[in-house]
Amino acid sequence: MPDPAIETRGLTKRFGSLVAVDRLDLAVHRGEVFGFLGPNGAGKTTTIRLLLGFINPTAGSSLVLGRPGADPAARRRIGYLPADLAFDPRYTTSDLIEFFGSLRGGYDRPFTEALLERFALDPSRPVGDLSTGNRRKVGIVQAFMHRPDLYILDEPTSGLDPLLQQEFHRLVREEVARGATVFLSSHVLPEVEALASRVGILRRGRLVTVAAIDELRRKARQRIDIYTAGPPPRGLFERLPGVRAVSYHDGGVHLVVEGSVDAVIKAAAGLTVDRIHTPGQDLEELFLEYYQGGDA
Amino acid sequence: MTIFRRTLLDRRRALLWWALGFLALNLLTLSFFPTIRGQQDFDELVQQMPEALRAMFGMEQGISLASAAGYLWARLFSSLFTVLLVVYAIVGGAGLIGGSEEDGTLELLLANPVSRERVAIERALAFAAALAALTVVAALTLVALAPPFSALEGVNAGGLAVAFAGAFTLALLHGAVAFMGGAVSGRRGPGLAAGTVLAAGGFLAQGLLTAAGAPEWVSSLNPWYWYLKANLLAFGPRWEAVLPALVLAAAPVAAGVAVFRRRDLR
Numbered sequence: 001m002p003d004p005a006i007e008t009r010g011l012t013k014r015f016g017s018l019v020a021v022d023r024l025d026l027a028v029h030r031g032e033v034f035g036f037l038g039p040n041g042a043g044k045t046t047t048i049r050l051l052l053g054f055i056n057p058t059a060g061s062s063l064v065l066g067r068p069g070a071d072p073a074a075r076r077r078i079g080y081l082p083a084d085l086a087f088d089p090r091y092t093t094s095d096l097i098e099f100f101g102s103l104r105g106g107y108d109r110p111f112t113e114a115l116l117e118r119f120a121l122d123p124s125r126p127v128g129d130l131s132t133g134n135r136r137k138v139g140i141v142q143a144f145m146h147r148p149d150l151y152i153l154d155e156p157t158s159g160l161d162p163l164l165q166q167e168f169h170r171l172v173r174e175e176v177a178r179g180a181t182v183f184l185s186s187h188v189l190p191e192v193e194a195l196a197s198r199v200g201i202l203r204r205g206r207l208v209t210v211a212a213i214d215e216l217r218r219k220a221r222q223r224i225d226i227y228t229a230g231p232p233p234r235g236l237f238e239r240l241p242g243v244r245a246v247s248y249h250d251g252g253v254h255l256v257v258e259g260s261v262d263a264v265i266k267a268a269a270g271l272t273v274d275r276i277h278t279p280g281q282d283l284e285e286l287f288l289e290y291y292q293g294g295d296a
Numbered sequence: 297m298t299i300f301r302r303t304l305l306d307r308r309r310a311l312l313w314w315a316l317g318f319l320a321l322n323l324l325t326l327s328f329f330p331t332i333r334g335q336q337d338f339d340e341l342v343q344q345m346p347e348a349l350r351a352m353f354g355m356e357q358g359i360s361l362a363s364a365a366g367y368l369w370a371r372l373f374s375s376l377f378t379v380l381l382v383v384y385a386i387v388g389g390a391g392l393i394g395g396s397e398e399d400g401t402l403e404l405l406l407a408n409p410v411s412r413e414r415v416a417i418e419r420a421l422a423f424a425a426a427l428a429a430l431t432v433v434a435a436l437t438l439v440a441l442a443p444p445f446s447a448l449e450g451v452n453a454g455g456l457a458v459a460f461a462g463a464f465t466l467a468l469l470h471g472a473v474a475f476m477g478g479a480v481s482g483r484r485g486p487g488l489a490a491g492t493v494l495a496a497g498g499f500l501a502q503g504l505l506t507a508a509g510a511p512e513w514v515s516s517l518n519p520w521y522w523y524l525k526a527n528l529l530a531f532g533p534r535w536e537a538v539l540p541a542l543v544l545a546a547a548p549v550a551a552g553v554a555v556f557r558r559r560d561l562r
Contacts, residue, residue, distance in 0.1 A: 049561070052406075052407060054403060054406065054560070054561040055560040055561060056558070056559075056560055070411075070412075072408075072409035072410060072411055073409065075407060075408060075409040075410075076409035078407070080404075080407040082403065082404060082407075084400060085404070086399060086400030086401050086403075086404065087401060087404070088306065088396075088399075088401050090306065099298065099302050100408055102298045103298055103299075103405075103408040103409060103410055104408060104409055105409070142404075
């Protein structure tokens with residue numbers, strides 16, 4: 001088996017007293033889509049900046065495609081899409097493509113032209129005149145234009161409309177089918193669910209879980225709010241399988257359920273249910289709740 | 297040399313405006329010369345000024361301000377031309393690393409297969425080339441526009457060339473210091489501050505120290521003194537008006553690159 005595409009050993013970054021990344025041990029295999037999940041401020045972007053050699057680790061080390069991230073030979077084979085995209089506003093998309101293409105020792109012209117068409121991007125306009133969504137497209141094009149072996153994508157679809165998100169997901173799947181590896185950092189669960197086969201969850205700089213996405217889905221807790229016509233009878237839900245938290249109020253009950261919600265739904269069938277609400281598809285909420293128990 | 301070329305391309309518009317500015321400065325300066333030329337009262341007036349003031353504006357004993365050499369030295373090389381060239385160098389130098397890092401554009405560039413030292417050195421060289429081009433434009437326009445105003449009469453040709461070359465190296469030194477401030481801090485402000493302190497301090501000290509009768513060795517610590525201590529247009533070329541600043545400029549660039557290649561980006 002070849003080296004992992006990304007490997008970190010005890011990778012640590014402190015900013016003063018803040019530990020942004022804490023003894024991270026991670027291996028991303030070649031050819032997989034690895035979802036890197038965590039709430040905002042968990043240290044995802046800091047990890048990526050360590051991987052690319054933009055900042056130096058306080059302790060530990062990381063290798064990207066078998067080399068340090070600062071090594072130009074490694075970067076030639078990486079496509080990087082940062083969360084905060086900043087371009088020189090005077091550049092047109094063409095300027096940027098030519099400039100970066102020349103630095104990378106060439107790029108795939110037909111593929112890049114097809115990308116521009118696919119995302120309906122006019123390459124002759126200055127980047128400074130573009131909307132946020134269009135700038136994000138420019139970011140995607142520059143990350144994909146040389147068809148690298150490894151993609152490092154930080155919140156790649158923020159600011160894109162749902163249709164373009166779908167298009168982007170298709171693009172990622174095509175590149176993976178070609179054999180590329182993808183490191184996908186995100187705080188949005190559906191995106192990671194749609195693309196990743198394996199997931200690492202980062203919380204306050206620490207990697208709390210690495211799991212296959214299916215396994216994670218089984219473990220993930222859901223919030224269910226059931227609104228009833230009258231006050232629900234106490235004690236109805238506490239003993240049901242999977243129920244981890246219950247709080248009653250006059251108009252219904254709030255539940256936190258792990259795994260299957262089948263038993264809860266069947267128990268609720270005996271009540272007069274006005275409405276069922278399942279908030280928290282957003283990871284931040286879901287996983288913060290999930291890990292609250294682990295903290296105590 | 298991709299980054300070198302790109303840096304020049306990025307600066308071409310600003311460079312054009314600056315070149316037009318220097319053209320206007322030359323034209324304006326030259327057009328006033330005929331009204332002053334040969335006026336003895338003007339020299340008498342200057343003689344009554346305090347020496348510090350005279351030194352600060354490049355007016356020297358024995359060189360008539362009503363002569364071409366005295367006039368151009370005082371009006372251009374001891375004042376606006378050199379100061380503006382230094383300002384251009386400071387603003388540009390501070391932006392090369394510090395500015396682009398502050399704007400956030402540097403990180404995406406560094407995700408490409410380029411080392412930090414390559415980015416820093418190619419940008420510094422490109423900026424030196426832009427500064428040289430601006431100086432050449434200023435020199436050529438002055439020489440081309442001067443004859444109708446008889447403004448090059450009695451001006452030492454070699455001295456004139458050295459006056460432009462010396463202004464270039466002096467500006468280069470300030471740009472290098474500003475580059476270092478930006479490269480070390482990752483922000484534009486410290487670069488601007490470092491360059492400005494050197495420029496303002498050096499320019500003021502040049503006049504004041506001379507007037508205060510400071511010993512030669514104190515004055516000679518000041519790069520502005522190397523350039524301004526005697527009228528190049530009247531007395532001809534001096535090597536110390538050009539070379540020391542050029543050699544010294546390498547030091548802040550090297551220091552800036554050395555820190556930049558190892559530190560954390562902002």
